[in-house]
Structure formats: C-alpha cells, structure tokens
Amino acid sequence: MSTHANAADGTDASMFYLAEEHHPENGTLLGFWLYLMSDCLVFACLFATYGVLGASYAGGPGPKELFDLPLVALNTSMLLLSSITYGFAMLEAQRERRVAVLIWLAVTGLFGLAFIGIELTEFAHMIHEGAGPQRSAFLSAFFTLVGTHGLHVSFGIVWLIVLMVQLTRRGLAPEMQRRLACLSLFWHFLDVVWIGVFTFVYLMGVLR
Amino acid sequence: MSTTHDAHGERAIEAHVHGHDHGDGGAAHGTLKGYLTGFALSVILTAIPFWIVMGDVFRSPQTAMLVVLIFAFAQIFVHMVYFLHMNTSSEGGWNMLALIFTAVLVVITLSGSLWVMYHMNANMVPAPATHDMREMP
Numbered sequence: 001m002s003t004h005a006n007a008a009d010g011t012d013a014s015m016f017y018l019a020e021e022h023h024p025e026n027g028t029l030l031g032f033w034l035y036l037m038s039d040c041l042v043f044a045c046l047f048a049t050y051g052v053l054g055a056s057y058a059g060g061p062g063p064k065e066l067f068d069l070p071l072v073a074l075n076t077s078m079l080l081l082s083s084i085t086y087g088f089a090m091l092e093a094q095r096e097r098r099v100a101v102l103i104w105l106a107v108t109g110l111f112g113l114a115f116i117g118i119e120l121t122e123f124a125h126m127i128h129e130g131a132g133p134q135r136s137a138f139l140s141a142f143f144t145l146v147g148t149h150g151l152h153v154s155f156g157i158v159w160l161i162v163l164m165v166q167l168t169r170r171g172l173a174p175e176m177q178r179r180l181a182c183l184s185l186f187w188h189f190l191d192v193v194w195i196g197v198f199t200f201v202y203l204m205g206v207l208r
Numbered sequence: 209m210s211t212t213h214d215a216h217g218e219r220a221i222e223a224h225v226h227g228h229d230h231g232d233g234g235a236a237h238g239t240l241k242g243y244l245t246g247f248a249l250s251v252i253l254t255a256i257p258f259w260i261v262m263g264d265v266f267r268s269p270q271t272a273m274l275v276v277l278i279f280a281f282a283q284i285f286v287h288m289v290y291f292l293h294m295n296t297s298s299e300g301g302w303n304m305l306a307l308i309f310t311a312v313l314v315v316i317t318l319s320g321s322l323w324v325m326y327h328m329n330a331n332m333v334p335a336p337a338t339h340d341m342r343e344m345p
Contacts, residue, residue, distance in 0.1 A: 030303065037306050041310065043304060084246075
C-alpha cells in the first residue's frame with residue numbers, strides 16, 4: 001500500500017517537473033515568434049519606403065535595365081532549397097539522428113552561402129555599372145531593403161554554424177531542439193520575406 | 209516510426225526528451241509529407257509568376273502585377289502552413305494572434321504609405337517641378 005502511494009507520488013513529482021519544464025520551452029518559441037513579427041514590421045517599413053521611392057530614378061537606370069530575372073530566379077531557388085533542407089534537418093532532429101541533422105544543416109548553410117554569393121555578385125555588378133545606392137532614391141531604397149534581407153540571411157548562417165558546433169559538443173539535448181526550432185522559424189521567415197522581395201521589387205519592378 | 213519494434217523505443221525516447229511538445233498547444237512539428245507538399249507548391253507558385261513576367265504572358269502590365277501579387281500571397285500562405293507550421297492552436301493561439309496583429313499593422317503601413325505619398329506627389333508638388341525631377345539627367 002505504502003509503496004503504491006510512493007510510486008504515485010513519484011509519478012506526480014515527475015509530471016510536475018515536466019509541467020515546469022513546459023513553460024520556458026513554450027515561452028521561448030512564442031517570444032521568438034514575437035521577435036519575428038517585430039522584424040516583419042521592420043521589413044514592412046522598408047517595403048513601404050521602396051514602394052514610395054521605387055519610381056524615383058533621378059534620371060538613372062531603372063529596374064528594367066538593372067534586374068537580371070534569370071539570376072533572381074536562381075537565387076530564389078537557392079533559398080527555397082535551403083528551406084526544404086532545413087525542414088529535413090528538423091525531421092532528423094525529431095528522430096534524434098545527430099549526424100543526419102548536421103549533414104542537412106551543412107547543406108542548408110551551403111545553399112544560404114550560394115544565395116548570399118549570388119546576391120553580392122549582383123550588387124557588385126550594379127555598383128560597377130554606376131548604379132550604387134547613392135545614384136537615386138530608387139537604388140537607395142532597393143539596396144536598403146534587399147541588403148537588410150541579405151544581412152538577415154548572413155546572420156542566419158552564422159547562427160547555423162554556431163548550432164552545428166554546439167550539436168557536435170552537446171548532441172540533441174532538449175535545449176538544442178529548442179534552438180533548432182528557433183532557427184527553423186527564422187530561416188523559413190526569411191524565405192517568406194524573400195517572396196515579398198522577388199514579387200514586389202524584382203517582378204513588379206520589371207513590369208512597371 | 210514506421211516499423212513496430214522501432215516505434216515503441218522511439219516513442220519512449222520522445223516522451224522522455226520532448227514529451228512536453230505534445231499535447232496542450234505546444235509548437236507544432238512538421239512531417240516529411242508536409243515539407244514536401246509545401247516545397248512542391250512553392251516551386252509551382254514561384255515558377256508561374258517568373259514565367260508570367262519573363263514570357264510577357266499578359267498584354268497589360270496591371271493584370272500581370274495583380275496576378276503576380278495573388279501568387280505571392282498564395283505562396284506566403286503555403287509557407288506559413290507547411291514550413292512555419294502555423295495553426296490556430298500552436299502556443300495556445302498566441303502565435304496566430306500575434307501574426308494577425310502584425311498583418312494588420314503591415315497592411316496599414318504599406319497601404320497608408322503608398323496612399324498618402326501618392327497623393328502628396330500628385331497634389332502637393334507643383335507639376336513642373338515633378339516633371340523636371342523625372343527628366344533630370
């Protein structure tokens with residue numbers, strides 16, 4: 001009878017412990033989501049700025065002369081591929097397969113680097129042609145918006161590398177699962193912002 | 209998860225390591241099928257607008273812009289559901305509430321800026337000045 005009561009107590013304690021653990025986990029992901037929403041507002045302001053200034057060329061080159069749509073399509077596919085490979089990393093993390101997680105994270109990082117590389121090539125090409133950010137209000141707004149997104153992706157890659165180092169040291173502990181989930185939100189969120197960029201800036205810029 | 213003898217062990221590990229994710233409104237997990245569906249839809253929803261613009265499919269640019277915008281909204285929705293795992297129950301609904309609030313602010317910021325600045329441009333600045341600005345070398 002007494003052992004039974006003890007066992008019941010033990011279960012209760014562990015349940016209570018799990019319930020305690022539950023809160024910070026949810027709190028982190030909700031808090032991170034709120035951060036992403038505030039980041040969304042930053043991008044909304046930059047999109048609005050671009051929307052207002054996007055037609056002020058000051059006699060300089062416009063989107064039709066500057067934008068290379070096949071290159072943008074390639075860049076878009078890089079980011080989309082990195083999104084799905086990060087998804088595969090998350091699935092492997094759920095299955096507790098550390099090596100597979102590391103491999104998929106590395107693939108994601110390489111796609112991210114390819115994206116940044118292509119974007120920097122595009123920027124360098126534009127600046128070389130005399131279409132730098134100081135040329136017109138359109139180009140200032142363009143470089144600010146697309147550059148801010150590129151900066152986010154760069155920091156995402158830094159975060160990804162840090163997580164890979166931590167994974168090799170700690171394995172898939174609960175806190176690592178939580179960090180991977182946060183970066184997953186960040187990475188997919190950047191892909192969502194990129195949908196806005198390639199539609200609003202590149203495709204509609206060429207149509208304008 | 210597929211084989212029976214594995215499933216038991218894995219469930220035990222899962223219950224131990226992140227049992228707290230399951231049940232009452234925790235963060236939603238993705239599935240392979242979900243990610244692949246999202247990816248396939250995204251590829252289609254990206255390829256069509258690029259084809260519309262690069263292939264000059266529509267005669268009027270206004271129609272093309274509208275169609276491209278609709279595809280963008282559809283793709284954002286697909287990403288939200290399949291990649292960001294948004295649903296009304298994740299984090300007890302607070303995720304969705306924050307998203308709706310942000311979406312309202314984004315719409316106000318974008319439409320408000322464009323609307324106000326368009327009329328500032330059209331009504332406040334003398335016509336010759338705007339003409340000069342646009343023709344300036």
